[in-house]
Amino acid sequence: KAGVTQTPRYLIKTRGQQVTLSCSPISGHRSVSWYQQTPGQGLQFLFEYFSETQRNKGNFPGRFSGRQFSNSRSEMNVSTLELGDSALYLCASSIERGGGNEQFFGPGTRLTVL
Amino acid sequence: AQSVTQLDSHVSVSEGTPVLLRCNYSSSYSPSLFWYVQHPNKGLQLLLKYTSAATLVKGINGFEAEFKKSETSFHLTKPSAHMSDAAEYFCVVSDRYDYKLSFGAGTTVTVRA
Numbered sequence: 366k367a368g369v370t371q372t373p374r375y376l377i378k379t380r381g382q383q384v385t386l387s388c389s390p391i392s393g394h395r396s397v398s399w400y401q402q403t404p405g406q407g408l409q410f411l412f413e414y415f416s417e418t419q420r421n422k423g424n425f426p427g428r429f430s431g432r433q434f435s436n437s438r439s440e441m442n443v444s445t446l447e448l449g450d451s452a453l454y455l456c457a458s459s460i461e462r463g464g465g466n467e468q469f470f471g472p473g474t475r476l477t478v479l
Numbered sequence: 480a481q482s483v484t485q486l487d488s489h490v491s492v493s494e495g496t497p498v499l500l501r502c503n504y505s506s507s508y509s510p511s512l513f514w515y516v517q518h519p520n521k522g523l524q525l526l527l528k529y530t531s532a533a534t535l536v537k538g539i540n541g542f543e544a545e546f547k548k549s550e551t552s553f554h555l556t557k558p559s560a561h562m563s564d565a566a567e568y569f570c571v572v573s574d575r576y577d578y579k580l581s582f583g584a585g586t587t588v589t590v591r592a
Binding site: 369396398400407408409410413420421423455457462465466467468469470471472473 | 511513515521522523524525528530531569573578579580581582583584585
């Protein structure tokens, strides 16, 4: 069974631009979560989608948004990029919602903002 | 609210010696606890998880962790370190009602030959 895939793997943007990252969950998984990883702040939860609805949101500004499609694939968008948005963005999928369900992580998209 | 504190930012061990990574958690409800490992330029891989069954949890690659409610701890151990264990390790908590994962700051493990 294929794992979680994220595209693109690497991205370079300039301040003020916007970016869209894509995540394809493991087949049959309905929950997709996004995390930001930076050296200073560590791993932080962005949001979770389940059945095309955002179910949970972390403490990030409104410039960060996402959506989920009917096939469970998810995208996240960051508008008006800032230098501080440079990070590794990780997507994770799980079969169902639930604190005990294992989340499977993709390899991440490394975003560099110049 | 839930949170995790990893007590050591860096642990250095010799190959063949035991590894101990310490983790304390805080959770308002019955928590699920996880240990994930991240090798350089790789995604996160689950080592083991605790979800209110046995308090001693065995994971992959010889790792195990013990859930101690009275001490709010979930320390990770391995009897004999291998060079391939060099990586960053994250202790993670998720409670029954707030499904998001809350990560600790991570512990970097270095294994000396």
